[in-house]
Amino acid sequence: MRAFLGLALALLLVGPLATLNASDQSQWPTPLASKPPDQISGPLSGGTGDHTKYDALKQPFTSGPEVTKACLSCHTETGKHFMKNIHWTWEYRNPDTGQMLGKKHLINNFCTNARGNEGMCAQCHAGYGWKDESFDFTDETNIDCLVCHETTGTYYKTPNSEGSPACSIMFEGKPPIDYNLVAQSVNLPQRANCGTCHFYGGGGDNVKHGDLSSALTNPPRELDVHMDAQGLNFACTACHVTKSHVWAGSRYRVIANDEQGTGKPGQRRDVATCESCHGNEPHPVDSLAAFKRNDHISSIACQTCHIPEFARGGVATETDWDWRTAGKTRNGEGYHEHGYTQGNGEERYTYKSIKGTFTYGENLVPLYRWFDGQMDYTTIDTKFDITKPVAINDFTGSREDPRSRIWPFKKMTTWMPADMGNGTLVYNHLWGEDEDSYWGNYDMGRSIAHGMKQFNLPYSGEYGFVETFSYWPITHMVAPKEEALACSDCHAENGRLDGVTGIYMPGRDHNVWVDTIGIIAVIGTLFVILGHALIRFFSSMKTKQGQH
Amino acid sequence: MAIRRVRIFTLFERFWHWSQMFLIVVLMITGFGLHGFHHLLTFEQAVTLHTLAAFSLLLLWAFSIFWLFTTRNWRHFIPTVKGMWQVLRFYSFGIFQGEHHPYRKAYWRKHNPLQALAYLMLKIVLFPLIWVSGLIYLFYFLWRDIPHATQILDSVALIHTGAAFTILVFVMIHIYMLTTGHSFKEHVMPMITGFDDVDLSPEEEAYLLKDEPGVIR
Numbered sequence: 001m002r003a004f005l006g007l008a009l010a011l012l013l014v015g016p017l018a019t020l021n022a023s024d025q026s027q028w029p030t031p032l033a034s035k036p037p038d039q040i041s042g043p044l045s046g047g048t049g050d051h052t053k054y055d056a057l058k059q060p061f062t063s064g065p066e067v068t069k070a071c072l073s074c075h076t077e078t079g080k081h082f083m084k085n086i087h088w089t090w091e092y093r094n095p096d097t098g099q100m101l102g103k104k105h106l107i108n109n110f111c112t113n114a115r116g117n118e119g120m121c122a123q124c125h126a127g128y129g130w131k132d133e134s135f136d137f138t139d140e141t142n143i144d145c146l147v148c149h150e151t152t153g154t155y156y157k158t159p160n161s162e163g164s165p166a167c168s169i170m171f172e173g174k175p176p177i178d179y180n181l182v183a184q185s186v187n188l189p190q191r192a193n194c195g196t197c198h199f200y201g202g203g204g205d206n207v208k209h210g211d212l213s214s215a216l217t218n219p220p221r222e223l224d225v226h227m228d229a230q231g232l233n234f235a236c237t238a239c240h241v242t243k244s245h246v247w248a249g250s251r252y253r254v255i256a257n258d259e260q261g262t263g264k265p266g267q268r269r270d271v272a273t274c275e276s277c278h279g280n281e282p283h284p285v286d287s288l289a290a291f292k293r294n295d296h297i298s299s300i301a302c303q304t305c306h307i308p309e310f311a312r313g314g315v316a317t318e319t320d321w322d323w324r325t326a327g328k329t330r331n332g333e334g335y336h337e338h339g340y341t342q343g344n345g346e347e348r349y350t351y352k353s354i355k356g357t358f359t360y361g362e363n364l365v366p367l368y369r370w371f372d373g374q375m376d377y378t379t380i381d382t383k384f385d386i387t388k389p390v391a392i393n394d395f396t397g398s399r400e401d402p403r404s405r406i407w408p409f410k411k412m413t414t415w416m417p418a419d420m421g422n423g424t425l426v427y428n429h430l431w432g433e434d435e436d437s438y439w440g441n442y443d444m445g446r447s448i449a450h451g452m453k454q455f456n457l458p459y460s461g462e463y464g465f466v467e468t469f470s471y472w473p474i475t476h477m478v479a480p481k482e483e484a485l486a487c488s489d490c491h492a493e494n495g496r497l498d499g500v501t502g503i504y505m506p507g508r509d510h511n512v513w514v515d516t517i518g519i520i521a522v523i524g525t526l527f528v529i530l531g532h533a534l535i536r537f538f539s540s541m542k543t544k545q546g547q548h
Numbered sequence: 549m550a551i552r553r554v555r556i557f558t559l560f561e562r563f564w565h566w567s568q569m570f571l572i573v574v575l576m577i578t579g580f581g582l583h584g585f586h587h588l589l590t591f592e593q594a595v596t597l598h599t600l601a602a603f604s605l606l607l608l609w610a611f612s613i614f615w616l617f618t619t620r621n622w623r624h625f626i627p628t629v630k631g632m633w634q635v636l637r638f639y640s641f642g643i644f645q646g647e648h649h650p651y652r653k654a655y656w657r658k659h660n661p662l663q664a665l666a667y668l669m670l671k672i673v674l675f676p677l678i679w680v681s682g683l684i685y686l687f688y689f690l691w692r693d694i695p696h697a698t699q700i701l702d703s704v705a706l707i708h709t710g711a712a713f714t715i716l717v718f719v720m721i722h723i724y725m726l727t728t729g730h731s732f733k734e735h736v737m738p739m740i741t742g743f744d745d746v747d748l749s750p751e752e753e754a755y756l757l758k759d760e761p762g763v764i765r
Contacts, residue, residue: 287596288595288596288599288600289592289595289596292595295688295689296689298689298692298693299689299692399697399698402693486590486591486592487590487591487592487595488587488590488591488592491582491591492584492591493584502698503698504698504701504702504705506582506583506705507582507583507584507591508584509702509705510583510584511702511705511706511709514706514709514710514713515709517710517713518709518710518712518713518716519713521713521714521717522713522716522717522720525717525720525721526720529720529721529724532724533724533727535644536643536644536728539644539645539646540646
């Protein structure tokens with residue numbers, strides 16, 4: 001009996017330990033037997049069909065467009081919907097400024113221009129085969145459904161044209177795609193799907209945005225409270241809600257101050273703002289400070305306090321790029337240099353012959369400015385003064401403008417090629433199979449002349465380099481609330497909002513005259529009191545002596 | 549005329565004075581912290597305390613204004629020039645000669661003319677200035693969309709800070725004044741016990757002895 005009791009006790013004691021051990025082991029990073037749970041994509045999560053059961057997806061496929069045809073055989077209207085969105089058109093006419101934007105036209109201060117380099121850049125076009133102007137934007141079967149919807153992680157894309165032999169070698173030797181497997185795996189887009197392109201903008205992980213990196217594929221809570229893989233597990237589309245394959249949340253036309261809030265249930269599918277979920281009084285009023293925080297939302301974007309730093313999670317972003325050093329070769333061949341080890345231990349290139357010199361940063365404090373949501377781009381036809389830094393995308397905003405709030409930005413600085421004679425940016429012919437492409441011959445004079453001629457653009461023949469800035473509103477990597485900025489991060493001298501104009505902030509601002517006069521008055525009073533007291537003291541001594 | 553110990557500060561007045569003192573100290577410390585003069589508290593703590601203290605003080609003032617008018621005690625603060633010269637002369641010269649303070653508290657005049665004027669100015673100029681500017685400051689986000697809001701806020705902050713400095717100067721002089729005369733303790737005790745020496749007319753003395761025996765010792 002005693003032995004039995006002992007055994008029972010031992011089991012009781014060891015039992016929980018054993019189960020603890022088992023749960024430890026289950027989190028060991030071994031390949032998972034089952035798929036991870038679906039990410040939250042808003043009300044559409046779940047679905048009503050099992051794509052492994054559809055005959056259309058069991059037929060033999062040899063290419064992407066064949067899969068697309070199969071998709072469209074059931075999703076009959078999707079092609080028409082999809083062709084209206086910017087992932088397909090790469091084109092956006094800003095209704096306020098009239099500027100023609102989108103990757104099809106713009107020049108950025110990273111790899112500069114997609115135009116004329118589609119053979120490489122349009123790997124991130126949600127379609128098949130865009131390599132030059134001949135691409136048919138009206139053919140539904142050119143849509144790439146898989147890149148956004150497949151969930152095996154085995155699907156990949158390669159450049160649409162071969163490019164220079166030195167480059168095309170990088171994309172050789174990949175395993176063939178099992179189209180039936182990927183087609184049957186489709187689901188609502190997961191973070192990894194969007195991340196395939198959006199995490200790698202600018203030519204590498206987190207290079208461009210600073211707040212979009214591969215660290216968000218499976219982020220911990222500290223990196224992003226919403227995308228937290230163990231917690232809320234939001235997919236990108238949980239916020240970037242869609243309506244007929246058109247996404248909310250545009251960088252070309254930002255809603256910097258959403259006064260509409262949540263709207264009625266299920267109604268707002270046009271914005272990706274914080275307010276569209278959290279409303280316009282986001283802080284629960286459990287203290288006086290919470291009242292003040294809710295007051296602040298009319299002046300301060302949520303992101304300003306809730307994303308205290310960007311390029312977190314171990315992946316660096318580029319902050320400076322210098323195209324002036326590009327083109328150096330060793331034994332006639334391009335090369336690259338490591339020189340930066342980022343937080344997650346990975347090495348980053350600090351020099352590449354094809355691109356120039358890079359500077360990286362991690363855990364960066366943003367730049368804060370009033371922002372009305374309107375970006376004004378320096379496009380290929382914008383003339384500027386070559387002796388001054390050029391803003392690739394400038395923005396306006398002020399305290400007086402009701403659409404504006406104080407926003408965080410990543411500021412990118414790049415020395416990049418320009419037409420020094422005409423004072424314009426240039427289309428550089430980077431990618432191509434011809435003799436003129438820069439990524440092959442390292443002759444920028446030729447590649448620019450080719451790029452400009454290809455689109456009948458005026459070119460003076462004299463190229464040089466200009467200093468450029470670009471501004472990237474920071475809106476991802478929302479930190480847990482305990483990591484949000486404290487009042488004193490801004491309400492202080494040399495605080496975060498030091499450079500923000502048009503406001504009076506207690507703690508930051510002082511009226512020098514009031515302070516000076518006030519301090520003099522207080523010290524003066526002290527002296528008068530001391531003087532008065534001293535005279536009293538000595539005169540009373542005299543009186544006492546007189547009495548003796 | 550007889551000098552008698554008379555209760556000149558009621559329990560409410562004493563409560564008012566000391567809680568007001570406490571709240572003003574809190575407001576001074578937190579306020580100058582918010583202004584950036586020190587960092588003893590975080591900005592959030594300072595804002596919370598400053599706001600709480602300010603609302604408490606407003607409530608206290610609401611009660612005290614009601615009390616002043618319902619009890620007719622406001623009459624103590626009517627400005628007068630009678631005796632003003634003697635008081636000024638005392639603080640400038642007489643005090644150094646070992647003279648006694650020329651003013652004797654009367655039953656319906658418990659402050660000397662300089663005191664009454666100083667407190668009156670505090671009540672009708674300085675305090676309203678700081679609480680009106682403070683409320684406008686606090687509720688900035690309600691009026692931030694009117695034209696020139698930033699400039700107005702700038703001026704409001706200027707007035708609020710300026711008034712705070714002036715109150716600090718007042719407090720310094722006020723405390724120093726306690727050391728003049730007999731002793732610091734003798735000046736402070738009336739605000740604790742309520743009793744002080746008052747010059748009573750025979751009629752007042754007779755009235756108090758007969759009808760308000762608790763008020764006279």
